[in-house]
Amino acid sequence: MENLVIMQQICKFSCKNVLFKRALLIMTAWSLCVFLVGTVLPGIFKISGLNENIDFFQLFFHNSLISLFLFFGVFSYGIVSFLVSGINFLFFGMQIRAAVDKYSFLVVAKRIFSHAIFEVPSIIISSSFGLILLLHFFNYRQSVDWHRFFKNSFFIFTVVAFLNLAAALVETFVSSRWSL
Numbered sequence: 001m002e003n004l005v006i007m008q009q010i011c012k013f014s015c016k017n018v019l020f021k022r023a024l025l026i027m028t029a030w031s032l033c034v035f036l037v038g039t040v041l042p043g044i045f046k047i048s049g050l051n052e053n054i055d056f057f058q059l060f061f062h063n064s065l066i067s068l069f070l071f072f073g074v075f076s077y078g079i080v081s082f083l084v085s086g087i088n089f090l091f092f093g094m095q096i097r098a099a100v101d102k103y104s105f106l107v108v109a110k111r112i113f114s115h116a117i118f119e120v121p122s123i124i125i126s127s128s129f130g131l132i133l134l135l136h137f138f139n140y141r142q143s144v145d146w147h148r149f150f151k152n153s154f155f156i157f158t159v160v161a162f163l164n165l166a167a168a169l170v171e172t173f174v175s176s177r178w179s180l
Helices: 002-016 018-040 056-076 079-102 105-130 132-140 146-173
Strands: none
Touching (some): 018 105, 056 146, 079 105, 105 132, 105 146
16 A cells, blocks of 8 residues: 555656656666667676675665765756766676676576666666756756755655665565576
8 A cells, every 4th residue: 555655656746747757758768878888889897707695785875875976966967967877877788798798688687687677767766866957947947946856856865765775675685596
């Protein structure tokens, strides 16, 4: 029942916030393009084996730190969020390419997909929030309603924290248990 309430609040927020929808669209397209470029580039990564000893707290801290960094990119009018998410997805594409070259697509997909369905939206949502002030400036050219801004930022960061929690749990207890 609580999940239904959370999903209704997410839908309510995204339906009312046109700028956030635009930011999501922009960052999703950007991330996908940069990821695809990363899969085409010859990798600089040498995959020696996928880490079997993954600590939940280390993963959660790492994912949350990246999300927080992307989230606070809003104060650079999205420049930091745009660059950091681009670099992140470029390296992710290069790592996927190197792992697929060493193992196979199915092995890598089995290992990564289960937690990537939580981790990738977390990164995209965080970086999308980074574009909000820039899009607000270009669309409205008026001052920001800071009360609404901080209320929305708290809601978005809560959703991102739950996504990071789910990604860390799945990566620690499900993805890392599948052998190569």
